[in-house]
Amino acid sequence: MRNDVPDPVPLAQALIRCRSVTPADDGAMAVLEAALAPLGFACHRLRFGEIENLFAIRGEGGPHLMFAGHTDVVPPGTTGWTTDPFGGEVRDGLLFGRGATDMKGGVAAWISAVTDVLARRPDLPGTLSLLITGDEEGPAVDGTVKVLDWLRDQQKIPDCCVVGEPTSKAVLGDTIKVGRRGSLNATLTVHGTQGHSAYPQRADNPIHRLVRVLAALTGTPLDQGTEFFEPTTLQVTSFDVGNPATNVIPPSATARLNIRFNDRHTEASLTAHLRAALEAEAPRHELAVSCSGEAFLTQPGPFVAALQAAVLAETGQAAKLDTGGGTSDARFIARFCPVAELGAVGATMHKADESTPVAELRALARLYARVIEDVLA
Structure with a gap:
């Protein structure tokens, strides 16, 4: 188990303090660009309609592993909070704030993992990228869909993608989502x-x-x-x-x-x-x-096996492959490459006093570091 991954909590706090209720950005993409540019990522700010998006890429050649996530959040509501929804307070071992779980915490954990991996392996083969949208919780028309069209035009489609949605049910790593049901009205x-x-x-x-x-x-x-x-x-x-x-x-x-x-x-x-x-x-x-x-399924294969192996090595969990729940932006990415969702325990997402344990967020960063190395290997 890794113990030296940079702490993701400060970055998660900085993101939570951006009041990025869809479609607002409130500086969230600038926070990410400031974290990624010093790591050698070329950052592309892509605005479609009212929505701010970010695509950041480092390296060249295959394999190309992309992380997808979002910085927009649902409104905090008017009751039930014991702390400022956009304060990023740490109390009793928990990081509180809208997006702590869904999914600013996950975005911060991935960037901490990237920082760790690149510090230890500056010659890491392949390509790493991040697709971060501000339109996942909203209509989802000017976010991931438009960025993927741009990636296709730029010939930068990844070989595989991890989406950082909070997929774990009881403990970190117990569930990997390899598909989602379709939804028709x-x-x-x-x-x-x-x-x-x-x-x-x-x-x-x-x-x-x-x-x-x-x-x-x-x-x-x-x-x-x-x-x-x-x-x-x-x-x-x-x-x-x-x-x-x-x-x-x-x-x-x-x-x-x-x-x-x-x-x-x-x-x-x-x-x-x-x-x-x-x-x-x-x-x-x-x-x-x-x-x-539409419904989609990423069939078990080398990519999914690498995720399961990383989860087992880092957490001891034999991750269950699952397709339950609602929808996510993975449904768009599945049109282009194999995609799976792996993230924190989602017990408090969209609730008042949304929070994530600090220890779990740090463990997620360690897990993501192993995922990056194992998948690119």
């Missing part, structure tokens, strides 16, 4: 014929039709899951008619639903499934779909 609108409820034969009740559509969609599971993914879930999240009267059959009815899907499905296949259910019960209908990300 859909609005289903069924049109009928308005009429008096006492004379239903003169109307066409769209509610009845839409209920049958939803019964068909929810009555049969979409799948039973896969080796790495849980079963796909379809949840109806809203049903609206907008009818204040009790004796009027409305002209239309609308439902919204969310599907969290595994790699047996795509946006296109699920859209076709929804449309088929509508067409079976509702001749007149509308379907609007938006997909925030």
Whole structure:
């Protein structure tokens, strides 16, 4: 186990003290550039729309290992904090502040790891880079997606990528995320014929039709899951008619639903499934779909094995490969290269009094140092 990695806490504190609630940057990228430039990184500040992004790169040739993270945070909320959400206070062995866990602490730990590795191995082969966005917690349209397009144009796409999201569940290193479910939102609108409820034969009740559509969609599971993914879930999240009267059959009815899907499905296949259910019960209908990300899976191989070996050597944990949870920017990176997520315990992310143990943050820096050396080896 390494004991000489530079302390990541001061850098994490400096980042926390930037009030970078999406889309604000408040100096966070400047803090990172000041830390990376002296290490020999060429820093590219990339602004798209309102969003500040940073791509920093050092070295040349392969393998090219990229770290991806974000400095934007969710709002702190108005209650529940016992300290300044942007103070970066250390108290009772914990570093407090919005982003301490998700994920300014992880960004600081990676830079501490890089500092350590380069100090010991200035001739480190290959290429190291960092993609840091300010748009992960927001719409995610002017951040990682745009930077990846820029990297493609610059021919700087990495060979593999570690995303520093707080993936550990109980103890550091117990979980590596090698995929994420996709997420699809859909609005289903069924049109009928308005009429008096006492004379239903003169109307066409769209509610009845839409209920049958939803019964068909929810009555049969979409799948039973896969080796790495849980079963796909379809949840109806809203049903609206907008009818204040009790004796009027409305002209239309609308439902919204969310599907969290595994790699047996795509946006296109699920859209076709929804449309088929509508067409079976509702001749007149509308379907609007938006997909925030397709499901992806990084198959176990040399990259994932190197991460697992580093975790075992540094923490003693036999990391479980997992695909649960929501979405992350890894869904965009997966289009270009193998990607896995490895980071701190995420118990307090997005909560009041978000915090991370100082000892764990230092251990994460040591783990990342081993990851860098093992993957580039």
